[in-house]
Amino acid sequence: MPELSRRVLIRAAGRGGLGLLAAPALAACGTSSAAPLRSGPAQIGLWTHDPDYINTFRTAIKDAGLMRGSRFDFGLNVTSSAPADIVTRMIAQAVADGNTPDLVGLNVDQFPRVMHSSIAESLFADLSDTVRPFGDDLLKLSPYSVDGVPYGLESGNAITVLYYRQDLFDKYRVPEALQTWEEFLDYGARLSTEHKVSLGMISTGDNGSIVNGFLQFLLQRGGGFFNAAGDLTLDSPEALEVLEFMTRGVHSGALMALPDPYGSACAAALKSGRLAATAMPNWYNAAGLQANVPEQKGRWRIRTLPRFSGGGHIASTMGGTAFAALKDKPNSEAALELLRRVYLSREGQILRYRFGGYLPTLEPLYKDPELVGTKDEYLGGQKAFGIYRAAAADLPLFYQDASMQVLSDVLGGPVLDALKGRTSPTAALKAGLKAYRQQVKR
Incomplete structure (x- = not known):
């Protein structure tokens, strides 16, 4: 891609989003020529704004039960930045054929920036097949979907x-x-x-x-x-x-x-x-x-x-953060597997609640005995999941x-x-x- 065009687009990204210019630029930059990783050590580039997500993923990759049977030995390379800066830098790096993340945390109010002109389609893995087995049991996909295609998994329902x-x-x-x-x-x-x-x-x-x-x-x-x-x-x-x-x-x-x-x-x-x-x-x-x-x-x-x-x-x-896996990268398969294990398994969802306080996004877990019996001491020992279960069943x-x-x-x-x-x-x-x-x- 011509260097002048890259500089123009990167300056646009720095102003808060690439808009209509981004999609053709992303397509023109092509995909990675490196061979996809199929097994072994996988050092996942994780970009997020919140230390709790970092701690949760670090805990998850060390959990032998959660990682049992994986072909990958996961590690993390973490980049922490403000929510708006994450999106700006990610798009700019993609346009410049630079260092993009493998997994990225997208605040719900920043996701509309990647809905322009097929940006999400150009950058992220289509999660349709990944989420299809869960049907209506998987909550809050719609804010992170474009033309009915889901690109991010919500972290905690909010x-x-x-x-x-x-x-x-x-x-x-x-x-x-x-x-x-x-x-x-x-x-x-x-x-x-x-x-x-x-x-x-x-x-x-x-x-x-x-x-x-x-x-x-x-x-x-x-x-x-x-x-x-x-x-x-x-x-x-x-x-x-x-x-x-x-x-x-x-x-x-x-x-x-x-x-x-x-x-x-x-x-x-x-x-x-x-x-x-x-x-x-x-x-x-x-x-x-x-x-x-x-x-x-x-x-x-x-x-x-x-x-x-x-x-x-x-x-x-109100609020929320979804994680998306970037596609066409050497670590894309590994990143998607890590996302599935941490976000779409019972064990992963319970771990996320225990270590980050993130409510399940799988509705059946609101009836899970391990969570239903949990007492919230700040709330006077209230068993809050009875309230959350009723609310999750009627979430708009x-x-x-x-x-x-x-x-x-x-x-x-x-x-x-x-x-x-x-x-x-x-x-x-x-x-x-x-x-x-x-x-x-x-």
Whole structure:
């Protein structure tokens, strides 16, 4: 491939993605001429943003039972970087015929960057045959699929449940079994007025946190941003209902407006007891609660989400990371086998839960005795898998499109305007949709 073209494309990658230019460049660069490895020592290049994934894979390759019968003796060459940088560097290296990973961790919000112009098809192994034996038992494939072809395996489902302080619910006489969000808003408004306590939070910081929070509730309500064909579905009664719900909750104080779910403002709200509940994914247990309020061990519990009275699900999802195996490389066969063993076997999924806290993506494992009996001491010894099992059985499907980032960029401001009372939910959605359609022509 001409050096000038490579430099142009690599500069584009450095700006955040190669877009329409990447696919022909990747195809022109060809595939590796090295012979594929069929057995023996396999030093797998692993790129990820999270030390927990590194520790999990390192533990897995040393587990004799999990690796029994493999033709490969696995080792790892690890590269750690920020999620966006991983995708940028991977594409740039592919265009330049450089050093690409064998296994790569892709944050769910970065995956749309490889949905452009067959980039995923050019880089990653098609996992259709790999996942076919599992059928509907394998959860959360859709966000990492392009034209129905899966390219990544989700690490932990990121199942959203309701975290709540049982001691504060008892103190303020909030029923733990409230059935609907509408009931929650009523109790939350009263608590906010009388005690300055809220029963949920809404992110009002950057576009990503604002839009992700909106999407989490929208998926629960039965809506979404895109359908399986990549068509925009935001212009829906469900989207308006959810934004009206969020706006009403913020205005009444039932839902606390915070810049993000992880920073100092949220930590202060948790420590003071002003935030008595929140809808967040399972990973928030460690990353949000234990990280900010370890002293509250034993006070928190989880349950499935209250329903929207208009319908939907008792669960949702936000965030996640999938691993993909790069194709046409000497280590491609070995990398795919390692991915199968760690991500698609019972032993691998249990190991991932034990060492990284990643919930199974195989639905039958939510009934596995070894997991069902697990007690979460931070949650007061609660056997959380009973809750996760019910949530996993009603997890909404989540579809992405290559223009996901465009939508996030143009929607965040209008949603924030609605939450701040500067515009109506109806006007906010119309503004976001108009801006999106001006940029994305279909």
